[in-house]
Amino acid sequence: MIEDKNPQRTPLSQLGEFGLIEHLTKNFETSRPSTLKGIGDDAAVLDFKDKKVVVSTDLLIEGVHFDLAYVPLKHLGYKAVVANVSDICAMNALPTQITVSVAVSNRFPLEALDELFAGIALAAKEYRVDVIGGDTTSSQKGLIISITAIGEADEGEIVYRDGAKEMDLLVVTGDIGAAYMGLQVLEREKQVFQVNPNSQPDLDAYTYLIERQLKPEARKDVRTLLHALEIRPTAMIDISDGLSSEIIHLCKASKVGCNLYEEKLPLDPQLIATCEEFNIDSTTVAINGGEDYELLFTIKMDDFEKIKGNPNFTIIGHMVKETEGIHLITRADTKIPLRARGWDALEA
Amino acid sequence: MIEDKNPQRTPLSQLGEFGLIEHLTKNFETSRPSTLKGIGDDAAVLDFKDKKVVVSTDLLIEGVHFDLAYVPLKHLGYKAVVANVSDICAMNALPTQITVSVAVSNRFPLEALDELFAGIALAAKEYRVDVIGGDTTSSQKGLIISITAIGEADEGEIVYRDGAKEMDLLVVTGDIGAAYMGLQVLEREKQVFQVNPNSQPDLDAYTYLIERQLKPEARKDVRTLLHALEIRPTAMIDISDGLSSEIIHLCKASKVGCNLYEEKLPLDPQLIATCEEFNIDSTTVAINGGEDYELLFTIKMDDFEKIKGNPNFTIIGHMVKETEGIHLITRADTKIPLRARGWDALEA
Numbered sequence A, B: 001m002i003e004d005k006n007p008q009r010t011p012l013s014q015l016g017e018f019g020l021i022e023h024l025t026k027n028f029e030t031s032r033p034s035t036l037k038g039i040g041d042d043a044a045v046l047d048f049k050d051k052k053v054v055v056s057t058d059l060l061i062e063g064v065h066f067d068l069a070y071v072p073l074k075h076l077g078y079k080a081v082v083a084n085v086s087d088i089c090a091m092n093a094l095p096t097q098i099t100v101s102v103a104v105s106n107r108f109p110l111e112a113l114d115e116l117f118a119g120i121a122l123a124a125k126e127y128r129v130d131v132i133g134g135d136t137t138s139s140q141k142g143l144i145i146s147i148t149a150i151g152e153a154d155e156g157e158i159v160y161r162d163g164a165k166e167m168d169l170l171v172v173t174g175d176i177g178a179a180y181m182g183l184q185v186l187e188r189e190k191q192v193f194q195v196n197p198n199s200q201p202d203l204d205a206y207t208y209l210i211e212r213q214l215k216p217e218a219r220k221d222v223r224t225l226l227h228a229l230e231i232r233p234t235a236m237i238d239i240s241d242g243l244s245s246e247i248i249h250l251c252k253a254s255k256v257g258c259n260l261y262e263e264k265l266p267l268d269p270q271l272i273a274t275c276e277e278f279n280i281d282s283t284t285v286a287i288n289g290g291e292d293y294e295l296l297f298t299i300k301m302d303d304f305e306k307i308k309g310n311p312n313f314t315i316i317g318h319m320v321k322e323t324e325g326i327h328l329i330t331r332a333d334t335k336i337p338l339r340a341r342g343w344d345a346l347e348a
Helices: A018-025 A073-089 A110-126 A178-195 A204-214 A221-229 A241-254 A269-278 A282-286 A301-307 A343-347 B016-025 B073-089 B110-128 B178-195 B204-214 B221-228 B245-254 B269-277 B282-286 B299-309 B341-346
Strands: A035-037 A045-046 A053-061 A094-104 A129-138 A146-155 A169-173 A235-237 A257-261 A293-301 A311-322 A326-329 A334-337 B035-037 B045-048 B052-061 B094-104 B129-139 B144-155 B167-174 B233-240 B257-261 B295-299 B314-318 B324-329 B335-337
Touching: A018 A110, A018 A129, A035 A129, A045 A094, A045 A129, A045 B282, A053 B144, A073 A110, A073 A146, A073 A235, A094 B052, A094 B144, A110 A129, A110 A257, A146 B045, A146 B052, A146 B094, A146 B144, A169 A301, A169 B094, A178 A204, A178 A269, A178 A282, A204 A269, A204 B129, A204 B257, A221 A301, A235 A241, A235 A257, A241 A257, A241 A282, A241 A311, A241 A326, A241 B245, A269 A282, A293 A301, A293 B052, A293 B295, A301 A311, A343 B282, B016 B110, B016 B129, B016 B257, B035 B269, B045 B094, B052 B073, B073 B094, B073 B110, B073 B144, B110 B129, B167 B282, B167 B299, B178 B269, B204 B269, B245 B257, B245 B295, B245 B314, B257 B341, B269 B282, B299 B314
Parallel strands: A053 B129, A094 A129, A129 B052, A257 A326, B094 B129, B257 B324
Antiparallel strands: A035 A045, A045 B052, A053 A146, A053 B045, A094 A146, A169 A293, A169 A311, A235 A293, A257 A311, A326 A334, B035 B045, B052 B144, B094 B144, B167 B295, B167 B314, B233 B295, B257 B314, B324 B335
């Protein structure tokens, strides 16, 4: 019985616009003290008392930012929230609310939207952000997701991109490059599947990489970790576009240069093994692969003792005078200018 | 020289993503005291001190919400901001900031985006809202605009949809139905143009209607007007989907019924003349046409003396018990149940 594979396909037109919004949002309860009024009026109402408010927004387009051939809708919903929450974390602020707008073409049944919103709801619960508003509409083509994330922080806690100084240490959380290699693995499997739809992929060797691609997490914990260590970063940014690109953003905003050390880059063993299998240089992947949603920040040299040996953080370089430029110091001790999308620099 | 008609068409790819964002946002200066940091970091930072924060968001899709065949891009940018600012006004709050995300297919040259952002910038200036963030990306098809509007108000000032009580008076600002008839005029001209591209339309008789459709304004002034009159509405909503639909939303949220009086509906003379020309019932247009961005609110009967005769406001009905239902009382004194998208009700 072929119907069993896809038992329910309810056309969106069956609910109408208001019915659809009510259906998709009825399970969103609010729990933040700062949420006075969530979904259901012309606007949400929030109360941050003496806290500062932090706001970030992102637009995700099918075929540009994601490919539904290998991203399940529930994961996509989760990841869309994570990407926005990560921007709030990158200000050293606490994520508190999000708005979620979605446009879909009529090729999506209600059950597909339910999957997407299940992922959004799961992330909202995981990160304790209230879904306080949004919009649901039809699109001419494909799926479009727009999320605005809101957070709060005391003024003194907020960390901008432009505060790094010469001699500051450059620190990254977690490990990097895995999300990119996860995507390479999934793209290879997609091609195999297109040639032979009956092939059963064996992805055991890549579970960490795939999880980093499909279900990344925002480093909401870093704010707490740094607070406990009594460290206030001098500058911070999240790694969405790739390490090299983010280092350049941070250096330009702070008007400093940087020396990044290849040997210090935190790489997961699975990443190294898979890079060897794919015959790709792991350093290239680590500095250019995006979507890790780790945090990159600078701290004063005086804070070195507080952070060294901490498994959550890796010191990967230090800031220098702006005129010295931004460089990767290789294992062979050569100095290569770092570029955004710097594949050329490394492949030369 | 055919090029003279379209002298500049710069492909978006020439600038790259970061170059494009910088180009489009470089003229956005912030002026609100509550904007501590606008565009240029992972997130904007705002300070509302003891005010409450009001947030609303909208997603606009080409081919669904607008047709570029008769909406100039500059007007579209302006209108997109107005639609969101209107939601903040409908909470009786002061609009203060917006984020703007845009996705475009590569059929749009840079000059088209410049037009769109010129309209956004004009509206931002007109309504004194700071553009504090956003995202610019490519789309698979058409133009997509996502705006989140933020506003502030004292807690006691904020007006929800659910506060209307039996015996309250129902009040509307300005006049209604004109934006809808403006669209009908433009659609007729589009069809004429498709048959004969050399025809020169004479739109003098429809200037008000077309302006209401192409360059609507949000009623930011109403907050000030009501404050001066010492009136605090019991419930408020903006008219984006049409009067009947919004009355039903307000009644359902407030758990009341309503009698709406046909003879009280504020119609512009140009609307009445054009409805006659198009052979459309002007009442049907007034209660079902959307996009007027006027405000609909209820006040206590005691406030009647403060508002009567005020040219900004028209009392169009009064609230009744929920069990009495929601009705239009016609000029012939018959009682017709009001429905959202209620064309059937009136054409029957």
